[in-house]
Amino acid sequence: MYDNDEHETVAKTLWSETLIEVLCINLKKAKPDAAIIEMLREIKAKGFKPDYINSKVKSELGDAAAGRVRSLLKNV
Numbered sequence: 352m353y354d355n356d357e358h359e360t361v362a363k364t365l366w367s368e369t370l371i372e373v374l375c376i377n378l379k380k381a382k383p384d385a386a387i388i389e390m391l392r393e394i395k396a397k398g399f400k401p402d403y404i405n406s407k408v409k410s411e412l413g414d415a416a417a418g419r420v421r422s423l424l425k426n427v
Contacts, residue, residue, distance in 0.1 A: 370390065370393060370394050370397065371394060371399070371404065371407050371408075373390065374387070374390045374391070374394065374404075374408070374420075375407075375408060375411045375412055375416075377390060378408065378412055378416045378419065378420070379412065384423060384426075387419075387420070387423050388423050388426050388427060391404065391420070391423060391424055391427045392427050395424075395427055401421075401424045404420060404424070405417050405420050405421050405424070408420045
């Protein structure tokens with residue numbers, strides 16, 4: 352038998368990680384700040400800390416994108 356709480360946690364985590372991936376895609380496409388801020392709000396609502404979000408962006412896209420995210424997170 353499955354423990355429902357365990358599977359719900361895994362699903363939420365996978366979805367949250369997917370949100371971070373979509374954030375990176377939108378940053379690559381140079382989406383407007385308003386769109387990025389909305390995504391950051393949703394990611395933070397899932398419980399991710401700004402430092403974690405920033406480190407994920409930095410590892411995938413580099414310092415410039417991480418700087419943009421760090422700046423936009425001040426508006427979230």
